[in-house]
Amino acid sequence: MSELDTSLVKKVAKEARIKVSDEEAKRIMPAMEEIIRHFSILKSAETDGISPSFHPIDVRNALRDDKPETPIPQKDALSNVRFSKDGFIKGPRAVE
């Protein structure tokens, strides 16, 4: 497994919204590398003509009737929110 290096670890971490310093990237890389190297054994499996299974049993689209249902009350939706204003959830600014 030669694909993983600290810059790639940091790139992945940025995608995952987790802060990783250069030192941390160096610390966590050996275990990640060992695991991913082990995963690489999958490459040797003969899978030509085999479809992927995204579930272990046959799962079909399950659509309910197109009728309105009662949503959870606003009070309940906000019951776990620490910061709210005028019945809305307050969040960080979306524009950089």
Place this chain on the structure above:
Amino acid sequence: MDVKKFLEDAKSGSIDIVEHTSKVIEETKKIDRDYHYFNEISEELAMELAKRTQRSVKEGSAGIIAGLPVSLKDAICVKGVETRAGSAILAGYVPVFDSFVAQRIKEEGGIIIGKNSQDAFGFGSFSMNVGKGMKIPKNPIDPKRVAGGSSGGSAGIVAKAGFPIVSVAESTGGSIEAPASFCGVTGFCPTYGRVSRNGLISYANSLDKIGPMGKSVFEIALILEVISGHDPKDSTSAPIPAEKYTEYAGKGANGMKIGVIKEVFSEGTDENVTDSVWKVIKKLESEGVPYEEISLPTVMKYGISAYYTIAMAEASTNLARYCGMRYGAQDEISGSFNEYFSEIRTKYLNDEEKRRILIGTFVRMAGFRDAFYLKAAKVRTMIINEYKSAFRKFDFLLSPTMPQVAPTFEDAQKLTPLQSYMMDVMTVGPNLAGIPHMNMNAGAVHDLPAGFMLMADHFREGKLIQIGSFTEDVL
């Protein structure tokens, strides 16, 4: 007192359910102080349910588990009870709804006494990867050893409690079987889709399954009866009615044949565990249940890699929702959304949560997706086919559950992450294939329980209960 007798007495009115529940809560608190099996003991809810159930007994409308104490893995939502899935990033989260299984337990008169400790989001085989500030459950037989994971608290309380209790746990890759094996209890993981996941905090959607733990196969069958069935709120819930699983117990094992997976008795498996499991196989044979050895080369060669690739890929998307805004850990809001979300996730996720998110993100990234995630999904098809082929010849498959007995905390800490993942070598296969499987106690190795696992084809829960009940009777 066993569960069957307790339920008869509770229903007849000879046990005061309120008084009994109060004693159970006190006893649970005592056990928890030393062994850490609960993230939350729901005393208020338990007493409220006890009073309600007591009334229903008097009115003659009691459910089939009236008065029975039940604990739930922390990842299963219970209305009004803090639910963290063992993770600090969900600190303070109090669901405003019941999961399907919590609702069914309440409907049938069960008394929910609390939420069991676990590895954060189910990420572990030893219950040592708990969220920051949470306690690690200890083995009920030897507190210097692990309880197993990720449903360690569930197995621990079932083994340790002197009162009748069942637990509802969850398995993604072995989280019911591993702790059941290490604690010496019966743990049952049903077919994927047999029990609704509605209200279960996800680890990996295509792998997560809720199942019961108890001291006997009857208890397992009883709880499975309560929590199985179709739920329109879970799109992967199988549209198949629940069965009377308790009626399969005591029916014998006439005409049944077992396939023993030969690769699992290799040098990686403790020879004492091997001996214990072979004694079970030989005992079954002497009681008229023949066996043959069978090879599952794809499961054994690729199981760990396929499982962890898929599980981490799914986990990395599931955990993207935790950003410190709508529930769980929330700090003073500052900076842009990128800065704030990253700050919260970095602060509250533990090392194993971060590791799985990072690897899961990596195997889904452009340039790596086909080689890892897609390839693992194709290998999963091969693994499912391998099991299906085996079940054309055998009613059940059998293997040890874990390659060894519960390790000490000291030994478990020395393992690298990959070495600890390798402990799941026997459990990832049935979990990837979504087939029902059950851990039972094979006996003691130096006073510590060793488990064996029986597996059956999809939706053959009843037959698994039948062979389990027979095995329990003859051992």
